[in-house]
Amino acid sequence: MKVTVKRSIFMQELQTVQRAISSKTTIPILTGVKIVFSKEGIHLTGSNTDISIETLLKLDDEKAQMDMESTGEIVLQARFFSEIIRRLPEEFFTFEVTDNNQVKITSGKAEFVVNGLDAENYPHLPVIDSANQVEMEAGMLSQLIAETGFAVSQHESRPILTGIHFTLADQLLTAVATDSHRLSQRRLTLASDLNFNIVIPGKSLVELSRSFLDDHQIVEMAIMENQVLFKTENMYFYSRLLEGNYPDTARLIPNSFSTEATFTRVELAQAIERASLLSHEGRNNIVKLSINDERILLSGNSPEVGYVEEELNYIKVSGDPLEISFNPDYMKDALRAFSANEIDVHFLSAVRPFTLEPVTEDLDFVQLITPVRTN
Missing domain, CATH: 3.10.150.10 (DNA Polymerase III, subunit A, domain 2)
Incomplete structure (x- = not known):
């Protein structure tokens, strides 16, 4: 089992499978990466109790400039192996399995010999029905x-x-x-x-x-x-x-509302961010939105720190006057997930969840936030 390959390309594949490898596992071999050299190329596998990742660096991949002399398989301790590959001095390295599951890694004048494990003991990945x-x-x-x-x-x-x-x-x-x-x-x-x-x-x-x-x-x-x-x-x-x-969850999303406001997403997100500067310092991470026909006011009150109030820019507003309180972090996360420039916010009452949707009609995307009762 011997192969020479470009280090940076191999490292990309190794980093991918390392996402599935945990140092905290009750199965010691799963702290390792399974390496298989086959006629297709280099297969790398990492696994834990939740996810398993297998990648293939193809033999004919021009970027890898791979030279495979013989095939085989081995398992190496993932973290240690990754650090070795990362620090090798040259652009290419040679990987060779010798006797007793030992692996010789050479690059330029550097040579490592590390102990591996028999790949036969590595858990097999599940067989998935490709019909579904x-x-x-x-x-x-x-x-x-x-x-x-x-x-x-x-x-x-x-x-x-x-x-x-x-x-x-x-x-x-x-x-x-x-x-x-x-x-x-x-x-x-x-x-x-x-x-x-x-x-x-x-x-x-x-x-x-x-x-x-x-x-x-x-x-x-x-x-x-x-x-x-x-x-x-x-x-x-x-x-x-x-x-x-x-x-x-379908029954949780309201299909009617009494108050509607349309905002520019970025401006609303920035205002929420400013209001949360004070709310984060208080015991209760809450901001209040007050809506009427003439203006929309965002405020936050932290007895320990102070008070913030800002009149919001909006595109349009309609419906009943409303005062509602909510966690600003939930609102920031919601706005961050949208790509649309304009957002409709629909309210039913001060104690019922409100929804956010993009103004564009070709995107079926809705978010719901539960308000905070303040009295």
């Missing part, structure tokens, strides 16, 4: 994750809420996340006859979106009973699915 799959562009999937992933719960008390709920029915893909205080839902049309209802851990999806190198590459999403596979030309990304029933 749907395709989309990597950029679209990454956008979907960014638009919803921030709203997943960070608390394990309700594990199902730490994931993003994906459903596909009648060619309509819906992704929704909620931590019970806020909700983000994005829908888009996919040309697929497949139907599914799954919940994927939010942390897994964040790592997936970070692993894409090309937004235009096609991602195949294949589903089994307790696993999902995202497959690109050179990467297999496996994630476990969360067990349990996701709450019926």
Whole structure:
């Protein structure tokens, strides 16, 4: 087992699979990276209890300038191996497995000999039924994750809420996340006859979106009973699915409102940011929005620090006068997820959740924030 390859290109693949490798695992071999030299090229695999990533650096990849003399497989301690490759002196390095699972790594005048593990002991990746799959562009999937992933719960008390709920029915893909205080839902049309209802851990999806190198590459999403596979030309990304029933969030989104205001997204976000400077210093992280026909006022009061008040610019406003209080961080996160320049905010009452939607009609995207009762 011997190969010579360009260090920077190999390092890109190694960094990708390292996203799935944890130093805190009860299975010692999973602290390592599995390396397979085959007639296709170099396969790298990293895994933990939540995700597994396998990449392929193809033998004929011109950027890698690979020279493979023999095939084989080995497992090396990932963190230590990565540090060695990162610090090698030359542009190319040679990787050779010698006797007793030892690995010799040479580059220029530097030579390392490290102990490896038998790859036969590395857990096998699950077999996914390729019939149950749907395709989309990597950029679209990454956008979907960014638009919803921030709203997943960070608390394990309700594990199902730490994931993003994906459903596909009648060619309509819906992704929704909620931590019970806020909700983000994005829908888009996919040309697929497949139907599914799954919940994927939010942390897994964040790592997936970070692993894409090309937004235009096609991602195949294949589903089994307790696993999902995202497959690109050179990467297999496996994630476990969360067990349990996701709450019926569709009934939470109101279809009527009594007050509506339209803002420029950037201006509103900047005003919320200013108001939160004081709210963060107080015991209660709350700001208040007061709306009437003549003006919209944003205010924050921290007895320990002081008071802030700002009259907001708006595009239009209509409906009943309203005073509502909310967590400014939720509002900032929501606004950050939009790409549209103008945002409609719909209110029903001071104690009912309000929604944010892009003014553009060709984007099915809605966010919901629960207000804070102040009396």
